[in-house]
Amino acid sequence: MKPFLDENFLLHSKPAQELYHNYAKEQPIIDYHNHLIPEQVAHDINFENLTQIWLYGDHYKWRAMRTNGVDERYVTGHASDLEKFQKWAETVPYTMRNPLYHWTHLELQRYFNIHELLTPKSAEKIYNQCSELLQTQDYSVRSLLRKMNVEAICTTDDPLDSLEHHQAFAKENDTFIMLPAFRPDKAMACDNLETFNAYINKLEQITNQSITTLNDFLSALKSRHDYFAAHGCSVSDHGLEHIYAEDYTEAEITAIFGKIRNNQPLALSERLKFKSALLIYFAEWDHEKGWVQQYHLGALRNNNTRMLSLLGPDTGWDSIGDFTQAQALSKFLNKLDSTNKLAKTIIYNLNPADNELIAAMIGNFNDGSVAGKVQFGSAWWFLDQKDGMTKQINTLSNMGLLSRLVGMLTDSRSFLSFPRHEYFRRLLCNLFAEDIVNGELPHDLEWIGKIIQDICYSNAKNYFNFKR
Template sequence: MKYPFIHDNFILENQFSEELYHSYASKMPIIDYHCHLNPKNIAKDTIFNTISDVWISGDHYKWRAMRTLGIDENFITGNASPEEKFRNWAKTVPYTMRNPLYHWTHLELARYFDITELLKESNAQEIYQATTAMVNTPEFSTRNLLRKMNVEVVCTTEDPIDTLEYHQQIAKNSFATKISTSFRPDKAIVISSDTYNEYIDSLSKAAEMTIETYDDLCEALRKRIVYFNENGCKVSDHGLNQISFENYTESDLRTIFSKKRSHQMLSEEEINQFQCGLLIFLAETYHEMGWVQQYHLGALRNNNTRMHTILGPDTGWDSIGDYPQAQKLSQFLNALDTKDKLTKTIIYNLNPADNEVMATMIGNFNDGTIKGKVQFGSGWWFLDQKDGMTKQLNALSNMGLISCFIGMLTDSRSFLSYPRHEYFRRILCNLLGAEIAKGELPNDMEWIGKMVQDICYNNANEYFQF
């Protein structure tokens, strides 16, 4: 009998891989410790009107592929109907072979809708109608979508000025999936931004205090950290090109902030001094709170000025950057460790050329106090695919302890993205199973199976303690 494309042993190439996945990995709950889901949708238990609303809207991965195929923007982010947008996505899908979108698309159709047909233009209307009929029912509400995928924890990402009102609403209602938040204060750090002063004014309102000086800024951010902590936050997150490190004094930081508030130009050195000083203040505060800090490094954002002006950020105009990472990152982590104020830390890189840099960097600051205290984060964004995840797993295995790895996250805005955890788990089990078959690892299923379960769930559960 011929298997459908998505079948029980998809990606699993031998009996060892199959046993590791089916007996050890597949049933483990999901801890999605970094994503961009909208907590309002969870609080309201949103039911989407069409498959396009939940599957295509906001998904810049799909948008980039459609643009590459020459599809007009009206059918991507424009005013075309949901069905027209779906039909154009279906038209694109056969052309995405060897892009992770092809695997993700068919995993999501199979896992959420029990559809194993290959999506293409000729069956677009049929699949649109079938999936929309399901999506537009209570069974496919946002909370039920999370339940369906056995998601135990979701950690969304919020700016310091966020009221967290939707997290508070969720906390008041019984919901088995824990919904937490992470604190992302990048807009307070990137002082070179043209809109920096407007943001500081917004932060003033959120913190209910006037921010006139650098010390005021630190006080306001501390107030917001305390507020987030009181609302269950245990994680911070930063999306930076690279870590800035420049020698500074507190007097320097006060002067630089004052210059910015009075609309004076800053030098490159002053920008780096400020970003370094404020980031160290924040990192020390995270340590005080017992939080985990995350650093997503290496994106080159908003490359297409014309389209960014029309559509705004996060619409598909970003790429991998080739920034130097090692020296400044080492200096930053060392400055915190020297004062014994380095909290649990996860470092993600977007440039695969930096895999070994990150895999060795974490070993410099794993001091024996906490298992896997400093982590090399999973492949994300452009590296969130079979080759990228395999290379990350190999680099970490070769230069660290894969057994201490806290595993996968979605980094997604889509409620249909959770099969990416399955994808990661299949890749992990196939990697280990292949080495068992070659005799490079022992046929010790009990031990290797435990290691798989630790990577899929147990390590993250112990690390974050949500």
């Protein structure tokens, strides 16, 4: 019987251990998609206690606590931070075989050197010990990122964001860089005209220009795209149920935008055409600047309307959707490729039933101009666990070139989530080692080790080419 979470955790053979410890472990981290709060990095804050850094905003843990019968008062409610942590500690023993069990103890080890299991009995001791450390300079948020050997992080930012915190941080020349990512989801969210027009009105104020026509709107958005580029941005991101790829004419989109500004209801076909057009405009701007564009596909959001009305979005009521993806994705990528305006592209898939679909699709648009130009992104959200990562890695291996994958990312709001990179790296090394042990790959650790290093770090370094 192997010990739990020792130095060879998830590494089930000697080649796996050699690959991880000699090639993967020490590679820097390029976390090119996360939801960290730039202000907290810019001000290098210290969190007051373990609950605030570990439980606030973490809907993975919230869902587990609710499933375990924990009242909402201890999840997002008004209970004290210690009470919330104790309820989490009561839940942890019941998370066995959920990735949260691994992540919880991995994070306690890597950040706090705590090897004790989190249980109701150990909860208060662990809470006090970690909270005390979190008050020290060695546990400020920047120190936590340096501890994990982070080289770059990309936050997720609305086009209206001032980027003031990115600008302030950039002046300090820290050991890592923090760059914005252009996330224009709200700039095409025409389903609710009241909310959308309020957004356009804010865009007017920020750009100091009147927006009454489609050209006005595009000009204002393009100025924000340019503004992001001027402040180091070279990545865009979109969170979509599926790609929008309806046929449209410029005249139709012009007329639709006129209806939007006049608060005239849009038919479903008009909303789909408008979103399709906006996606093309954004993608063309990305290509023009040499950006990387990312598409997160397949989430069915806000399923529980009762809890949504009480707590708002991003509080743990989302799930995997079963949307039709292939035809629209093909049409969208082909439209850009046919005019030579397809930027480097990463497609993340949330429904494992579509893994082969995505892995096959990217091969249609890898044209030899850039290694791994169109990527099947690492397992995302509900799938960034052992089984989901393994399936994504195996599918890409079977239908593409795993060796050109740009690796893992946290997609997290927590500064304690960076051991997810380690988790991915251990799984990756173990999968290669299984093939070596089974005689399906040569025992060439030097070459396979290089591939491991590329996937963990070098591919992302070359693909994104982030600049200070």
